[in-house]
Amino acid sequence: MQQTEPGILDPRIAVRRSTLADGRELIYFDDADTVLGTERAVDARALDPRPGTAEMRQDPLTGDWISVAAARQNRAFLPPAEADPLAPQTETNPSEIPSTYDVAVFENRSPSFGPDLPGWGESTDAAASALAELRAVGLDRTSPSHGRCEVVCFSPEHEGSFGTQTVSRARTVIEAWSHRTAALSALPGVQQVFPFENRGRDIGVTLPHPHGQIYAYPYVTPRTERLLASIDAYGPTLQADILDRERSGDRVLIAGEHWTAFVPFAARWPIEVHLMPHRHVPDLAATDEAERAELASLYLRLLRGVDRLYDTPTPYIAAWHQAPVHERRDEVRLTMQLTSPRRAAERLKYLAGSEAAMGAWIGDVPPETQARALRDAIEGVEL
Structure with missing residues (x-):
């Protein structure tokens, strides 16, 4: 067809x-x-x-x-x-x-x-x-x-x-x-x-x-505006450099031919995972056949691994951050960011005074600790 x-x-x-x-x-x-x-x-x-x-x-x-x-x-x-x-x-x-x-x-x-x-x-x-x-x-x-x-x-x-x-x-x-x-x-x-x-x-x-x-928004979202400001401050290779640094570090969860999943250096949430393509693409529409084929299985492994951390399914938001439609598409790279407030089997992180009112985050779990737990959980996943 x-x-x-x-x-x-x-x-x-x-x-x-x-x-x-x-x-x-x-x-x-x-x-x-x-x-x-x-x-x-x-x-x-x-x-x-x-x-x-x-x-x-x-x-x-x-x-x-x-x-x-x-x-x-x-x-x-x-x-x-x-x-x-x-x-x-x-x-x-x-x-x-x-x-x-x-x-x-x-x-x-x-x-x-x-x-x-x-x-x-x-x-x-x-x-x-x-x-x-x-x-x-x-x-x-x-x-x-x-x-x-x-x-x-x-x-x-x-x-x-x-x-x-x-x-x-x-x-x-x-x-x-x-x-x-x-x-x-x-x-x-x-x-x-x-x-x-x-x-x-x-x-x-x-x-x-x-x-x-x-x-489909009529504006560029606040989170992406913050990213554009960071790119202005650092340079157009910001996200490529982040990926290169993470791929050589100890927070990698899954390393495929076309995608890498990792816990970010400054994770805000008790469970936070970023998934990025190795090639610069601004959005999902720009991915190629090989990238989509690998993503189908790699993303399932990641999500099932997150669910294996505890005895019950993990609540999360899986957010596909894409470049703005009309600008900066050669600088903003497609990134999936998964976040969960679950900090223990029966405990959640609630956004209270500092985070909710001031946007000043306090991490509950060291990113390296969570990366080790997630790697162990992902290793047991079968598709």
Whole structure:
């Protein structure tokens, strides 16, 4: 099967497009070894109109933009399995996805950003002008929360995570992330694309269904702005030099041909792992066939190793930091940063006074100690 979809490299993975009853986009990604047919059911629900695009307000003390998205108050909260909104639809469960699937991506019903986009098309000059305007600081500044928020379902099963999937399914999700990164980066007004997975109730997850999300922001996020400032202070080789230093040190967890996972020198969280490609690529869409093939198995080993630290699954945020869409793409390298507040079997790190109020972090576990524990756990992983 010859693919013409953006970002897809594995020609065995079919992409099937559909539309939900209220007009939201739905895309199915079929595994290379899928047992599914080619037909997909139509979403015949009667749905309310989509909520309007939220408003962003600027905090003049930091320059940060806050999207005030009140529609998110209505999203599902820990529903029973028979009412899982991410499972395939049945007669008794009018969920978000009409057909059974391998991997499915759809526009969030209660988005933080979007669904509206600015009207100036794909003009790079307009994108640069909009970004400069958003970086200015003033009082009572507002702006539409343009962009898009998507849900990425890793499996039709009710419970699980990325780490519980097969290698074939992991590759399908990676292709879906790459496809959506390419497509969302081309939308007017989008300045950064962020795939991520929240896992576990202790993180705040309200659906146990194995899934992640993708945010397409109308600005460059504060975390990336801090990275750009560090690159300005150090030089354009900052992330390449960090990777070279870590690969020769004692905090490496997995060293592949194309990727290395390590505990960073100044880890903030009790469990913190960074995963970087050896070649400079700005985002998932820029990875090649060999990098994606290795990532599918290496990333599973990493996540399953994190789960083997304790007798119960580890809560985490897996965040794929990608370069801004319109700037600094030759300096900002794709990096997955996994963080967990779990500092012992029955203890969590809570962000209190110093961290929450001042952003002044105190580490609970020496990074070298955690690296040794994680290496031991990863060695016992079987795929």
